[in-house]
Structure formats: structure tokens, C-alpha cells
Amino acid sequence: MKDQGKLTVFLGAAAGVGKTYAMLEAARERLTAGVDVVVGFVETHGQAETEALLKGIPVIAKTQEYLGNHSEEVDLDILLAHRPQLVVVDELAHTNIPGLRHKKRYQDIEELLISGIDVYTTLNIQHLESLNDVVAQITGVTVKETVPDRILEMASQIQMVDITPGELMQRLKEGKVYVPGEAAEAIQKFFRPGNINALREMSLRYTAKRVDCQMELYMRNHGIAGPWPSGEKVMVCVSGNPFSVKLIRTAKRMAARQNAEWLAVHVALPGKMPQNEAENDSIEQNLRMAEKLGAEIVTPYGDDIVEELLKLARKRNVSQVIVGKPERTRFRELLHGSIVDKVIRKSHGISVHVISGRKEVSERELKLKTIETDDNPSKSRISPRWPWATVPYLMSIVMMIALTVAVAPIESFLGTVNILMLYLLPVLLIAARWGKLPAVITAGMGVVSFDYFFVPPFYTFGVYDFRYVISFAILMFAGFVTGTLSGRLTDQINYSRQREQQSSALYSLSRDLTAVDKLERVLDSIARKIGETLDGQVVILLPNERNNLVMGQCSTTDHFMTESEMTVATWVYERGQKAGKGTETLGTAKGLYLPLVTEQGTQGVLGICFFQQKEIVNPQQIRFLDAFAGLAALAINRIKLADEARQAHTLAESERLRTALFNSLSHDLRTPLSSIIGAATGLLEDHDSVYSPDARNDLLQTILQGAERMNRFVNNLLDMARLESGMLKLHKDWCDIQDIIGVAINRLDIVLAKRFLDIKIPAGLPLVQADYALIEQVLVNLLDNAVKYSEPASKILIRVKQVGQTLEIAVANRGNPIPETDLSKVFDKFYRLSSPLQVSGSGLGLSICKGIIDAHNGDIWAENNELGGVTIIFNLPLDYDLSDQVQVEGGD
Incomplete structure (x- = not known):
């Protein structure tokens, strides 16, 4: 199977910039190079120079008629059958006329690409889906035809076509974009210089962003360490030092001059967390200032500042890094190392800007820094952390004294080596609990205690054997290493707990909100x-x-x-x-x-x-x-x-109900009213006794039938209103289903007069607990429905039987069957079947039946019968012991 075709999009700020012309020029170059090129659709707008470019290129399109107009569309089937190498399709955002395979033209292009055919197409930036609201805000025009962003994201190439606003306005006035009348209106509403400049900026930014993304993807795919000098991104290193404010302002000015993105980065080290509230507040203030000035805040977490900074810089394709160099003594730099020197030495292609600053505030000064109170700025206070800070050292002293007292009586039994190992225990415990500095001090106290009490000469700080010095150094080194590792592990645990707590809270909240x-x-x-x-x-x-x-x-x-x-x-x-x-x-x-x-x-x-x-x-x-x-x-x-x-749904349903009611009123009320008025008028005007007694009786029957029909219709409306409002209340009592059927038949005596009723009710049926009046209404509606949708003078069947713990009643007719797909729809409100018979009604009868039966916890359904008609069946539950109930007599 051929690989997916490549999409090339000729992107412009607006109509008239020359996208179609540029696309056809590129297509002719491919045609000259021997590529099989066809035109699927091109809109020339009657421009002679554009039409000239079409000469010699095969055009495969079809003309469709819609609403009396002829429209040219892409002939997708012929293109897929022909399978050219390149298809030229203009106006990517076009909406196809109804009847074609796809609703939108970009769907046609997707199918061509999947088939391995390359496509050239054009698009204006205002048709991009993600920019639709922005364009509407800028221009005041909401674009209806849009293209999903994924279409442009899948394009292998985006070619920007651009002209100045002056040239575009001139083209509009010359009628090269629209006809003269439309051009004047377009200039007033859309093609204003401000709108054009805004759209140009959007299209240029989108194209530049696309190029930047392609560049980063190429770097990742080819393992290039980066950065490339084609774009600028600035990164500034931020700490708790007040000097960082100067770095942030310098980075802001540099990014503004170069119109570049910039990041403010603070690396959190496990062993160098802020030691007090003042240092932590200083870091937070600096980061907030950078965020206020427009920086993206990034706070990576790692063991090495330089490695984390440069790893982030290469990952984000940063081209310039700004670091500060506070004034320190040369001895301190040699002792601790210089971060600036390490960054410069390992930058490898990244420009490093070093900003010199004033002398760094000492750690002790930072700890003793005073904080002004809200009520009295002249009054200061010192952080009350110092009593708690002495706890590790007091514990070290206590543990060393207890260990020395415990070991002294059994010194000869343990030996010097074991005693030295025992002095490692307090070091490990203090390191695990309080970190590096208390562990080192504990190790020092252990060396002093071991030398004074257990190393000859005893009770002095001198040693005869130099090898003990090596043991002392190992003990101190163990305290330093274990303390450092413990501190890092503790910080990592705290950091992980904090992140886990935040992530868990966000996940929990998002889960709760969706539920x-x-x-x-x-x-x-x-x-x-x-x-x-x-x-x-x-x-x-x-x-x-x-x-x-x-x-x-x-x-x-x-x-x-x-x-x-x-x-x-x-x-x-x-x-x-x-x-x-x-x-x-x-x-x-x-x-x-x-x-x-x-x-x-x-x-x-x-x-x-x-x-x-x-x-x-x-x-x-x-x-x-x-x-x-x-x-x-x-x-x-x-x-x-x-x-x-x-x-909105309620309003729509209300509107639908109102419309249905008006339609019903116009037919189901006006028809019987007309019959009643006509019959009554004839009787009133019969002064000379023109009508015979039989004719007068027929007129009176017409009046009665019309009145009863209106009465049933009004009852249906009232019942539906009660069901919809939830005000339907059941008044259950023990009922004989045979009596209910008899009353329902009597109510429809006139309607059923010309029908043959086939009623089968077996003997011994139990009583059912139900609302007598409502079940009677159900049977009246079912019988009336059976008469409407059955052949004249045909048979109506009524069957009753007991099925398990339910009593099942069926009403069947002989007429036209219902399609299987519509059997479940007959109980929907206002649903009426198409029938060759002249059927009146509002479509509420069966819906009311379903509501009443559901209220009784029963079921109702429809099925086609062997007579060619429809059977409506419902059942009522028998929620009691049948053996304890009185049975009723019945028969066929």
C-alpha cells in the first residue's frame, strides 16, 4: 500500500493575497518536472491571469445542481480512480453541497491523502478553528466555515502568501477579488487596514510557530543537542539572593529587544533547601516578579544545579542563558566551586551572559534578618527557630554520654574495633533524623569520646598509634556522607509528598466534579x-x-x-x-x-x-x-x-407541545365542532319539519358523536398534563377486569356500533388492584385506536389471560402492520403512523396509556399480529397470594 500523501497548504491572511495564483504556479512547476498533476477544483474569480495558469492542466470536477443553482465540486470518485500524483484543490474550508460523500472539502482531501495522493490547497487564516473567536473579536465577523487545526498540523509544508495591506486594498478596488459592488461592501465591513494587519500578524506568527515546531522535531529525531541559532529563547537563573532581581530585569529587557520567549528557572536541590522563612520568601518574591514581567516559571528538582539548568536549556531549545556572579573571595570559589564557570564550560553552543553583582548576604545574616511587623514597621523581631535548632545537638550529647556509660564496664569484652563501630550508631541515627550538620557534629563528639576514654593513653586526647587517626577520619567521613545522603533523601521525600498531595488533590477534585x-x-x-x-x-x-x-x-x-x-x-x-x-x-x-x-x-x-x-x-x-x-x-x-x-430542551418541548396542540385543535376540535354546528343549525332551521324523524335522529347522533369525540380529546389533554406534571395519583381498589372492559365498550358504543367484537375472558380470573377509572381510560384509548387503524366493518379482538403474577389484556385489530423499527415509537407523544386511512387524532392516546400503565408498575407493548393488523398488550401485576383471593366468573 502506498504511503500517505503529502499536504501542502498555501496560507494567506485574507482573500485576494494571491494564494490560488501561487498554488497554480507551483503546480505548473511540478507538471513541467513530469509529475502527473490534475485540478480537482480551482476558483479563478474570472481573473485572466489565473485562468491562463490552468491551461494544459487536466481538470477533474463535476457540476452539481442545488436549489436551482449549478455548483462545481470535487469529483472524489474519479480522482480516486485516476490516482494522479498531485491534485490541486482550492478553498480548503469550503462546505460541500448536500448529497456528496463528505460534508466538508477537507474531508475529501483527507481521503485523497489516505489514498497516497499529494494535495495542494489554499486557506485563509480566519478559517482556522482555534482562531475563530479571535478573528471574530478583531474583525467583528464570525466565520462560519472553519477547518480543524489537525488538518494544518498534518501538512508537510505550509507556504505563506502575503502582500501589503495597500496592495490588497488596490486589488479589491480593481475588482480582482470580488465584483465591484461586493468589493465596496467588503472593504467597509472586513477588509479594513487594521483587520488586515491583525490577520497578517496571526498568519505570520502561526507559520513561524510551525517552523519552530518542525525544527525542534528535526533536532529530536536526529539526536542534535541544539540549540539552533534560528530562534531566540532566553533563560535566567533565579535564587533567593536579592541580586536575582537584577538578573530578572536584564532578562526581561533582552527578551523584549529580541521579541523572544523567556524562562525564569530556580533549581531546588535536595541538600540545599531554604534554611529559613526569609530565604524562602526571597525566592518566592523573585519568581513572582519574573512571572509578573511575563516569564514562564520553571522549578526543576535535582542534585546538580548546572546539570539541571543545561538539561532544561537543551530540552526547551534555549539559545541564551543569564547567570549572576556575586562577589565572593577567590578562596571560597576554589573551595566550593563556581556555578558560573561550570555553566560556561559545559554550555556547548549556548550563549552565556554573566552579570556581576554585589557581595552576597551571608547565611548568618540571612538567618538573623529582621522582619517588620504590620502594625509597627519600626519594631522588629528575630525568628524564634533557635530553641528547636538545639534539639539535635542536645540529643547527640545525650546519646554519646549514654553510649559511653554503657560501653565502659564491658570495654575489655568488646574490644576497640567494636567500640568504634558502636560510636557509628548515634551518627547514623542523628543523620537519619536531622541531616548532615548534626551528624558531622555527632561524629566529632564520637571521635573525642572514643579517643579520651578508649584509646591509649587513656583520659587524654593524644594517641600513640597513628592508625587511630585513620579511624577518626573514617568516623567523621561516615557522619558527613550519611548526613548528606539522609538530608537529600528527606528533602526528596518531602518534595514527593508535597507533589503527591497536590496531584492527589487535583485528581480527587476533578473526579468529584465530573461525578x-x-x-x-x-x-x-x-x-x-x-x-x-x-x-x-x-x-x-x-x-x-x-x-x-x-x-x-x-x-x-x-x-x-x-x-x-x-x-x-x-x-x-x-x-x-x-x-x-x-x-x-x-x-x-x-x-x-x-x-x-x-x-x-x-x-x-x-x-x-x-x-x-x-x-x-x-x-x-x-x-x-x-x-x-x-x-x-x-x-x-x-x-x-x-x-x-x-x-432550552424544556422550551423546545414546550414549543413542540404548543405546535402539536394547535395542530390538534385545528383538526380534532374544529372537525367535530363543524359537525355539531351543522347538525344543530339544520335542526334549528327545520321550521317546516322538512327532516323526517330518522333524519332528525341522525343529526342528533352526529351531535352526540362530535361531543363525545371532543370529550375524549380534552380528557387526553388533561391526562397528559397530569402525567407530565407528576400530579397523577392512583386511587387503587380491587377491580374486576371484566367490568372495566364492559364499561369501556359502553362508552364507545357508537364508535363500535359497526364493528364485530370478539371478546375472550376466561373464568376464574382474580381481582386486580388498580385505579378503575384510569384502566378504563386505557381500554377506551386502545379500542378507539384499534378502530381508527382498522378496515371498516372489521373485527376487533379483546383477550384477557393470567400470565404468572400478572394479568395480561390484549386489544387487536385487522389493518396495516407497523414497521418493526416503529413498534417502540408508537407510545411517544404526538407520534402518528402514516396510514392510507383518514385517521384523526393528536398522537397522545397511546402515550397516555403508557404513562398510566407505568404508574401501575405494569408493561405495555405493541406487536404485529397474524391478521395483518396490530395488537396492543398491557399487563397489571398481581402483588398478592392468588389462592387467598375471590375469583370471578367469566366466559367466552
């Missing part, structure tokens, strides 16, 4: 889940009928919303931007507020007040809240759309 369809339950699930995950009080505010925010849900009984907080939430709702605590907009508020935004607009506001109040909200928490807000907005919008759909 419920009530707005109250959705809001409760959102508020409760966010409050539990982020340790705060959550409120969800929704607009009322007057578009004012009101409380929708709160995660606790008491909420923090005051008049000032509601003002902040209203601002967020009106502008669609986050504000409140931790932001630079209305930051004095108690809560952080995020808009619940969807494509249909802002659905409400999500607010959270953290139980542990702090000056800066973690950017990760804000991004996490953004994800929650997105889910919440989609869920709320889904519920609203579902309600609107139900309302």
Missing part, C-alpha cells in the same frame, strides 16, 4: 478540597441575577468576608485578574482572590484566607490555586451550560 451535576455539591466539593489541601478558609462567590457577587459556598461555618473583602472580590470579578493577599494588587486584604475564568467569561471568584497568615504567599501555592480555579470554573460552567441546555 456530580448539582451546583451546590460542586461548590461544596471545591471549597472543602482546597481548604483541606492548602490549610485555609475558602469561599466561592458567584454572580446573582443583577451581576452582583454573593456567597456561593464557604468551607467553614464562619467566613472572613467583610465589606472591604467583598470590594476586592468584586474588583477581581470585573477585571478577571487575581488580587489580594500575596499580590501587588490590593495586597492588604486578608484573602487571596482568583477569578474563575472560562471562554464564556468570568463565572465567579475563588477566595482563600490562610490559617497561618504570612506576608508572602508561595508562588507554587498560587499556581496550585490557579489549577484549582481552572477546574472550578470549568465545573461551574459545565453545570450552568447543563442547566441552560435543560431549559
